[in-house]
Amino acid sequence: MVSYKEILASNALINDSTAPRIAVFVGGTSGIGKFTIKALVATGTTVKIYLVGRKNSKERTQAFIEELHALNPKASVIWTEAEVALLADVRRVCDIIKSNESRVDLLFLTAGYAPFGTRKETAEGHEVVQALEYYSRMLFILRLLPLLGESGLARVVSVLGGGLETTWLIDLDDWDLKRPGNFKVYRARLQYLAMNTITLDKLARENPNVTFIHSWPGSVNTGNVRRGWDANSIIGGTFSRVFEFLTWLAGFSGDESGQRHLFEITSAAFGGRGVPWIGKAGITTTEQLAGGLFLVNYKCDYTLNAKVVAWLREKGQEKLWEHTQELLGPYF
Numbered sequence: 001m002v003s004y005k006e007i008l009a010s011n012a013l014i015n016d017s018t019a020p021r022i023a024v025f026v027g028g029t030s031g032i033g034k035f036t037i038k039a040l041v042a043t044g045t046t047v048k049i050y051l052v053g054r055k056n057s058k059e060r061t062q063a064f065i066e067e068l069h070a071l072n073p074k075a076s077v078i079w080t081e082a083e084v085a086l087l088a089d090v091r092r093v094c095d096i097i098k099s100n101e102s103r104v105d106l107l108f109l110t111a112g113y114a115p116f117g118t119r120k121e122t123a124e125g126h127e128v129v130q131a132l133e134y135y136s137r138m139l140f141i142l143r144l145l146p147l148l149g150e151s152g153l154a155r156v157v158s159v160l161g162g163g164l165e166t167t168w169l170i171d172l173d174d175w176d177l178k179r180p181g182n183f184k185v186y187r188a189r190l191q192y193l194a195m196n197t198i199t200l201d202k203l204a205r206e207n208p209n210v211t212f213i214h215s216w217p218g219s220v221n222t223g224n225v226r227r228g229w230d231a232n233s234i235i236g237g238t239f240s241r242v243f244e245f246l247t248w249l250a251g252f253s254g255d256e257s258g259q260r261h262l263f264e265i266t267s268a269a270f271g272g273r274g275v276p277w278i279g280k281a282g283i284t285t286t287e288q289l290a291g292g293l294f295l296v297n298y299k300c301d302y303t304l305n306a307k308v309v310a311w312l313r314e315k316g317q318e319k320l321w322e323h324t325q326e327l328l329g330p331y332f
Contacts, residue, residue: 001299001300001301002263002269002279002299002300002301004256004259004260006279007259007260007263007300008259010263010266010267010275010277011039011043011259011262011263011266011275013275013276014043014045014262014266014275015043015045016045016046018266018274018275019040019043019045019047019266020040020047020105020106020153020155020265020266021046021047021048021105022047022048022050022101022103022104022105022106022151023040023047023048023049023050023104023105023106023107023108024049024050024052024097024104024106024107024108024140024144025037025049025050025051025052025108025110026052026084026107026108026109026110026111026136026137026140027052027053027084027109027110027111027112027132028049028051028052028053028108028110029051029053029054029057029060029061029064030057031110031220032110032159032217032220032257032258032261033108033110033111033159034064034254035220035254035255035257035258035261036108036257036258036261036262036265037049037051037068037077037258038068038071038258039255039258039259039261039262040262040265041068041071041072041075041077042071042072043072043262044072044074045072045074045075046074046075047072047074047075047076048075048076048078049075049076049077049078050078050080050093050097051065051077051078051079051080052080052081052082052084052093053079053080053081053082054081054082054083054084055081055083058079058081061079062079065077065079080093080096080097084111084132084136084140085111085122085126085128085131085132085136086122086123086124086131086136087124087126087131087135087136087139087328087330087331088124088331090136090139090140090143090331091139091143091331091332093140094139094140094143094144097144097147098143098144098146098147101147102147102150103147103148103150103151103154104144104147104148104150104151104154105148105151105153105154105155106154106155106156106157106265107140107141107144107148107154107155107156107157108157108159108261108265109137109140109141109156109157109158109159110159111132111133111136111137112129112132112133112160112192113129113132114129114185114189115127115128115129115183115185115188115189116185119183126176126327127176127177127183127188129188129192130176130177130188130191130192133160133192133193133196134192134195134196134199135324135327135328137158137196138199138324138328139328139331141156141203142203142328142332143332145203145207145210148207148210149207149209149210151209151210152209153273153274154209154210154211155210155211155212155213155264155265155270155271156200156210156211156212156213157212157213157215157261157264157265158196158200158212158213158214158215159215159217159261160192160193160196160214160215160216161189161193161196161214161216162193162196162197162213162214162215162216162294162295162296162297162303163214163216163295163296163297163303163305164190164193164216165190165193165194165197165295165305165308165309165312166190166194166308167308167311167312168190169186169187169190169191170190170191170194170312170316171187171191172315172316172319172320175191175195175320175323177191193214194312194316195320196214197214197285197293197295197309197312198312198313198316198317198320199317199320199321199324200212200214200293201285201286201293201309201313201317202317202321203293204284204285204286204288204291204292204293205286205288207291208288208290208291208292209290209291210291211270211271211273211291211292211294212291212292212293212294213264213265213270213293213294213296214293214294214295214296215261215264215296215297216295216296216297216298217252217257217260217261217298218252218257218297218298218299219252219298220252220253220254220257221254252298260298260300263300264296264300268281269281269282269300270282270294270296270302271290271291271292271294272289272290282294282296282302283302283304285304285305285306285309295309
């Protein structure tokens with residue numbers, strides 16, 4: 001475990017040469033993304049942030065942007081409105097960024113929530129949470145890869161469940177869980193996080209100049225637990241209150257979560273670039289000297305989850321890649 005004291009000490013050393021200069025935060029209007037943006041801006045470094053969020057969060061986000069500018073006048077935060085569950089909107093946002101930037105140093109992906117209720121689909125026909133937690137994330141990565149490759153320091157962080165992969169209940173023949181009775185909250189969570197790791201592992205092998213991190217944040221009260229339930233669900237309301245109490249009791253505060261993820265995006269513990277790290281360096285699933293995929297847990301420790309990842313790679317990687325290319329193809 002990397003102690004919180006060590007994390008704060010490392011973060012105190014962040015400067016313009018170790019912090020991302022151009023960052024894209026998808027899902028940064030609330031929760032872990034928002035906590036991490038605030039921690040990054042508070043370092044006082046020169047940073048330009050594209051903050052991607054839904055229309056209904058614009059008003060409260062403007063107040064947050066003003067707060068960030070007061071905290072660090074050298075920080076530029078650009079509000080970028082999008083419904084990222086829609087792949088056409090993801091394509092549009094990526095085109096905006098690509099038209100304005102020649103490089104991206106950080107892509108931080110947190111949009112999503114637990115699908116506790118009945119299956120709901122977007123206008124494009126994809127289950128909403130899967131669209132947020134897998135398809136839109138992969139489309140952001142794939143469309144911004146040319147800019148990430150130009151950075152030399154780029155990191156992609158997908159916050160979901162790195163290290164929790166399992167072979168149990170993963171359906172390699174029904175990626176979208178459309179077969180009758182296949183869509184259940186526990187199966188969807190395992191399926192979506194495994195899909196993240198399978199594809200990030202492939203992309204990391206093919207792009208050694210980019211570091212990929214699949215982060216498991218642990219318990220953080222972001223409010224998202226309330227989003228997945230059907231409206232007026234008594235069970236949902238009760239579960240949400242109990243979960244939020246337990247998180248308050250034993251989970252991380254927003255500030256600590258932000259600092260831990262700031263460590264992930266700036267420390268040389270992951271990828272050998274960034275703030276010097278004298279502790280034990282992380283090891284990638286891809287066993288690369290540069291870049292690679294790190295599975296990082298809430299203690300900022302890495303895990304290889306070697307047997308499971310090897311099984312997923314062998315049994316599902318090419319099948320998932322073909323499926324992903326077919327589905328995302330129209331949005332390139």
